[in-house]
Amino acid sequence: MTTAFITLGLFDILDILLVAFLLYQVYMLIKGTVAINIFVGLSLFYLMWLFVRALNMQLLSSILGQFIGVGVIALIIVFQPEIRRFLLLLGTRYNVSQRFNLHNWFALDERGIPDIEIRSVVGACEYMSKTKTGALIVIAKNMDLQSYADTGQILKARVSKNLLETIFFKNSPLHDGAVVWANSRLLAARCILPVSDDTNIPGSLGLRHRAAIGMTQATDSHVITVSEETGNISYVMGGNIKVRISPSELRTFLEGDFSSFII
Known part of the structure; x- marks a missing residue:
């Protein structure tokens, strides 16, 4: 046997x-x-x-x-950064913070982003694209971005097209860095973001785009970039970047991702 x-x-x-x-x-x-x-x-x-x-x-x-x-x-x-991304992926996928309604000042409320703010940001990006003004806008979702806001200048100002254009104007003292947009406020400007070390990022994308990708890998935020060299608008989420999008496409992304993402 x-x-x-x-x-x-x-x-x-x-x-x-x-x-x-x-x-x-x-x-x-x-x-x-x-x-x-x-x-x-x-x-x-x-x-x-x-x-x-x-x-x-x-x-x-x-x-x-x-x-x-x-x-x-x-x-x-x-593997600390990768472990952080893995836990973030689990938390985001299963909507832990949304299910238990764990929101704070730095996360969007149940109304999402008002349409008037979306139009203001899209209008500012369209203008900065035409004038080739570099921009980096972080949109908070559920994670607390206080640590990133603390690296820059706290504003807590209402979102407006003119304010964004002024912040990123090349002679402005706040233009170098990112703006954090959270809960209907431009929370902070001149913020420092983590830069991605992904070797698959095309060489045509500069430090601004690497910072946008790194930020979306480290948090659940989404990021808008405007290239200073080409004027191209890009939209980044989850470490993935959509390049050379039009203002209308940007508005569609923002409306789809933020108008009513809270369950």
Whole structure:
């Protein structure tokens, strides 16, 4: 009578599928970044440890095991930005803050963005596009952007076309940096945003676009950019960028994403 070398039950198959799914999500998060090289290196290191254990090489296995023992802490340190993005992805996808109505001053209320503000921002972007005035506008959604607002000049001013054009005018002391738009207010100007290290970003996109992509990777905010070189308007969300969009397309995006996104 022979027995199978490996027996697989329903929960074993489910376990394998869940691990495969998690590994795929990790790969998608770090694909195109320098973290993928670190991930491959750590994976090879772990496979080598398994290999020397299988060969019963006690000394080398013990040495490598010491590194494996602190591997979780090392992974948290090395992949801190990616872990943050992964948790943000889970929270955003399942609308945790929306379901429990956890809103604060820096997040949009249940009314979304009023149409008059959308028209003001679109009008300002259209003007800055024609005059090739660089602009970077962050639109808060559910996450608290206080830490980013604190890097700039707090305004708490009502949204208007003229104010945006004045802020980003090249001789204005507030033009260098981003504006944070939250809860019907221009919360702050001249804010510093995290810059994405994604190696797949085209070289034609400059630091302003990299900052926009980095901001949407670190938070659930959406970002509008106007290129100073070409005047092109771009819309960024979830680390994905739509380039060379028209003012009417920008308005459609804003109305679709912010007019009534609260459940």
